[in-house]
Amino acid sequence: MDSTSTQQMDAIGRGELPPLDRVRDDVWSLAQPMPGGHLAYSFTYILMAEDGGVHVVDPGWDSDENWERLLAALAVVAPEFRAAAAVSGITGTHLHPDHVGMAARLRRASGAQLSMHAVERAALARHSTRLLDLDEALGRLEGWGVPEARRAELAQYVDRSPEGLVVAVDRDLQDGEQLPVPGFGLVAISTPGHTAGHLCLRDDERRLILTGDHVLPTVFPGLGLGGPTSSNPLSDYVRSVAALAPFGDYEVLPGHGFRFTGLAERATDCAEHHLTRARQVDAVLGEPGPERSVWEIASRLTWTAGWEGLHGFQLLSALNQTEMHRDFVRAGGLSDG
Template identity: 35%
Template sequence: MVTAANEAQREAWRAGGFPEVERVRPGLWSIPVPIPINPLRYVLVYALELPDGVAIVDAGWDTDEAYGALAAGLGTAGYEVTDVRAVLVTHIHPDHYGLAGRIREVSGAWIGLHPADSRLLRDRYDEAGVDDLVARERLLLVRSGVPLPLLDELAGASMMLRHYVTMARPDRLIEDGDLLGLPGWDLRAVWTPGHSPGHVCFVEQERRLLFSGDHVLPRITPIVAVHPQSAPNPLADYLEALAAVRKFDVDEVLPAHEYRFLELADRVDHVIAHHEERLAEIETVVGAGDGITCWDAATRLRWARPWETIPPFMRRGANNETLAHLVWLEARGRLRRVAGEPDLWFPA
């Protein structure tokens, strides 16, 4: 277990509530912004003071409640939404990217995003690309062995999330290693793909801080899944990116969810160990059968709750996360796949 940087923030998480807007360091604020219909409850938006306003890391979902909470949090820090000069988006999931366009409309702020995520915007959030994305997801689920009665429901399960995003093309593409050029801040981007292809963290070397987005969280692990917009082997990318951030000598990690924490290297080691255990569990499940589908493997794994109580949207995520582990094992010669509809998995 990692040490919370602020015990009150951790207790708010454990109690099922919301932490306070907080001045983390001189010139740096943490603002909880609510997420609707989600067990994570809030995203932590960080406001960095500039000579002429603030830059924010992530933005929140596009709802009036979220916008109001962000505006109130900025007000506590002495600013308004019109004072936002930059929105640094760690990745394109709605709780991070959703409000960025609305903030830009109000303030004129520039939006920064990694090009790997920028390339996904049209298919994910533009009406013109959605049908094709759902069709590709459906094919992936067919090859995973999802039962026919569930296919259409699972293939379109995330479409409701599009309502929480204001579509906005980035003004600036943030590449790995880029210095952001924010006055008073030594902020550098670190490309950390896995949870999304273009996920980035931001390291502040002078203040010894890491803004980790969803890449490294204090208690849970982010979903790393194969899906129509993922890289071919996202788990390999994620584990490599974990090693990349482990080397940073920082005093504090500022994640997008739960609470701030210390001991970055220890947490990275714990997450890597978790995935090693999961890989071994999946290898055992595949080895116990004579050809098994991804879906059937997912139903036999240990999850945080019984499989039959997991809602459809989360079952799809569980299937696709299982597939990411299967693909990793296949790439290392520990499993083999016989392609079909569905694909079948065997010991190597």
């Protein structure tokens, strides 16, 4: 994996926010700060269409500062327009607020349509109605073998929908569909895993691929973070990584970090990170003795914070990931490929 922007790497080296970065004559990347967590910013991509309109991919975290930052970037990219009026289309790679939090504001100010995968639209729509009641949440924790004394701490986080967004999506994007951005051959690639309706976008002429949170240069993406799904996020992810194989030598424009080449290798590493965890789960499941609960399996795995250091949402997330890996192993995922 090699960074393709010295400007971004220099800024990162100084601990600063990367400046507005010109990727191609008509493609720009804007770092938008986000609160909390281990990632300092997400990337908004600004595409200058042939007809003079501007297409924005992942407007970023919603804040007044980021809004001003986006308007300032638009004034550089499309100086002939008055601010948001330049924007003729918006696409979201997935439903997380660090990617599409500002989509609602941008949509209102510009009148542009927001496009996302139909699965994300549905997940956003059921945001406020999807929570389990307390008894159901406690029941799930009991099923996982969580000791009674720890259940209250975790119940509030069970089956919590993706955080805090009410975003109206105007248009569904499907796998293989071309986005209406004149001068670009931008094609959506369905890449479920991180969320069930995650999309990557590729442009064959420019040999660029926007990977959202599917493949990132500095961290391994978490899986199954878009609300409840009917399929196993790890199985989905392994397939989604394979779907990018034909574009392994494209330059990657990720949702966080820095732009880079070496997609084939990085995507494989990301899948391998999760498969390694699945093999650990498989080893625990293969030990003699009675069937182990999700809690018991999780307590045997290696966690960055240490098992004893996991509390609240972090602990719930670890249990969710363990269940996902266990189900993947049980379904024969490790022997499929």
